[in-house]
Each structure stands twice: as C-alpha cells, then as structure tokens.
Amino acid sequence: MAGIKIKKLSKRKAQIYEEAQRLFREKGYKATTMRDLARAVGVEAASLYSHIKSKEDILQYICFKMADEFFAAQEDIKDLKMRPDEKLKLAIKAHVGVITDNASAAAVFLHEWRHLSEPYLNDFKLMRRRYENIFAEIIEDGMDQWVFRHLDTKFYVTVLFSSLNWVYDWYQPDGKFDPEEIADRLSFILLNGLNQ
C-alpha cells in the first residue's frame, strides 16, 4: 500500500486536541481561552491558527469524533443474536469502554456540545437520538420477549444513560474498579435493582 495517504493528525494537531480536551473538561469550553490552550501546548496563541481554523472547530472535532467512537463500539455487537438482557449488557460494556478510554473527550461530548453552532448543533442532537435508539430497540425486544418488565422505554433509556454517563467523572485508571467491572456493576443495578 505504499503511497496511500493515511489521514492522520500531525503531532502538533493531535497535541492541540489533547490539551483542548483536558482544558474544556476541566474549565468548560467558554471558560477556556485560546491563550490557555496555547500555553498548555507551548506556543503563542496566534500559532494555534496554523493548525486549526477556530476555537469551535476544536469542539466540533471532539464531539463528532466521540460520536464516531460510540457508534463504532455498538457496530461490533448490533447484529449478534442473543438474549436481550445479554445484549444490553454487551451494549453497556461497549458504551462504558468508550468513556473510560477517552474520559476527557467523553466529558466534553456530554457537557459542552450545547456550545456548537448550527447546523452542527442540530446534527449532534439527531445523532444522539439515533444512538439512544440502539439501546431503546434492545430494550423493546426484551419487553416483547417478556425478558424485561414493561416500563416506559423512553423513561428507562434516560435513566440508563444518566447512570452510564457519569462514569467519566468517576473512573480512575488506577482505581478500585476497572472498566469491565464498572460495566458489570452498572448492568447489575439497572437490571436487578437494589432490593434483596
């Protein structure tokens, strides 16, 4: 495959995104200035603009890159034939895995997307709904097969994602639980509850 160009970020560009993820997570998108970012990267603010078009450009990249990661993780399992409860556990594991692999980017994806301007903002919302529907379908399959209780699907999906999405805030690579175990415990609570 000699001569084929691999679309890859330059080292500097990758570094800019990396620091931006960290800063946007830590201080928020609006509270992070291009001078903050420049300092973290080790260049002057004006120099950033030889690598990126604008501040929002960075936010767009982070948000839609993470969206791709989430969909890719579900793609691997979506056509598997198995019991809905087992499938939901796999979907949860896949989702949690993406978050733990990219905790800063996940935080930005989850909290800073509202600073996107149109039409990206609308694209983002539509994409998110499509993603949530992957989970809704597994759940409705489970209800149809009487594996799951007949709860309001939308309500349950919202509770589900609320529970999954704080993981970025909690997960520490060298902490008590690894990603696998976090996913298992979340699945257990969401499927079996706290009652003895």
Added chain:
Amino acid sequence: MAGIKIKKLSKRKAQIYEEAQRLFREKGYKATTMRDLARAVGVEAASLYSHIKSKEDILQYICFKMADEFFAAQEDIKDLKMRPDEKLKLAIKAHVGVITDNASAAAVFLHEWRHLSEPYLNDFKLMRRRYENIFAEIIEDGMDQWVFRHLDTKFYVTVLFSSLNWVYDWYQPDGKFDPEEIADRLSFILLNGLNQ
C-alpha cells in the same frame, strides 16, 4: 407581628435571580453576559449593580439557596422510623420534588457550581457530600437489615444521583408524568431493575 421585618427579596432582585436562573441554565454561566441579563430584566447593565454585588454573587445565591432546599426537604423525613426501602422512596420523592419545583435553579446547581470561586467552591463540595451521605446512610441501614443487596454503597449512591439529577432536563409541568409519578418510576427502576 406588625413591624417585624420579613427578610424578603425586593421585587427587582427576585426578578434578577429568576432571569439569571433561566439564562444560566440555557446558555451556561460563562456564556451569559451581564448585558444578556440586563436585557432580560429590562434595564441597563450598570443598573443591575444597585441590586447585586457581582455576577458570581448571583451564582452563589442560586447554588446555596438550592442546597438549602434540598436539605430542608430531607429534614422533614430524616427522623422517621420505617423500613429502609420505604424511607429511600420518601427521600427520592423529596429530592425529585425540589428539582421539579425549581427546574432552572436545579440545572444551575447541578452544572454551574464549578464556576464558584474559593472558598465557596469548597463549601459547596463539602455540602454536597454531606447531602449524599443522607442517602448513603439509608442504604447502609437497608443493607444491615438485609432489605438491600450488599453492593458498594458509594457506587450505588453515584448511580442513584445520576438517575435523579437528569429530572430537571426532562420534566415538563404539563407533561406525561407528574413529579410524584416520576419519583415512583425512578424508585421502581432503582430498587427492582428492568429484569422480569
């Protein structure tokens, strides 16, 4: 009680907080300017400062006022003697009630607190931990009495609050579910799970 002064916000001050809650929720604290707020209130930006000391003053008021509301709601039930599962349901109902009564302020409380400066930031974190401990104690009582499964308490409490705290985002006063029913459905999922 004639002559006794009731500590009460002036009409204008109450209006400023009201509009600030709405704007901070909608656009975020950093993205809301004092000129945005002034326009919403119907005065010039400089005039706001006869009623409030600074922008952060408003954020402090909203965050700590909400904290008071949450604690007050738990105060009513904390000494009741009853089964831990029933008590947890009451605590959930009280918490959800505060959120649905003050959806905008709740959103600010949940997402914008990190823009507080010290020492308020630290006070806020300590207060939040104290509040979470109210729930942790109910849960540990339930484990001791073998009403609840023996899960990691901190993990469970985090899942619990993640589930409860999106309610502000979802609740509509004229919507499908009233606050009572939202609390019941949340309790059911968290206590019994999705599995049939």
Added chain:
DNA sequence: CCTACCGATCGGTAGG
C-alpha cells in the same frame, strides 16, 4: 511559528 495588533466585548465603577 512569531510579533504586532485588530475590533468587539467583557464585568464593573463613577457620578449623578
């Protein structure tokens, strides 16, 4: 990748 700099806007103050 830097120096130099831009117009716009920020939170807030002075003085009435």
Added chain:
DNA sequence: CCTACCGATCGGTAGG
C-alpha cells in the same frame, strides 16, 4: 436607574 466610560481580555488576522 441612567449615561458615560474603564482596563482587561477575548477570538482571530496580517505579514513575515
């Protein structure tokens, strides 16, 4: 509650 205004800082550009 307003007019007038401040110093600081913002995202970003020109030109090399």
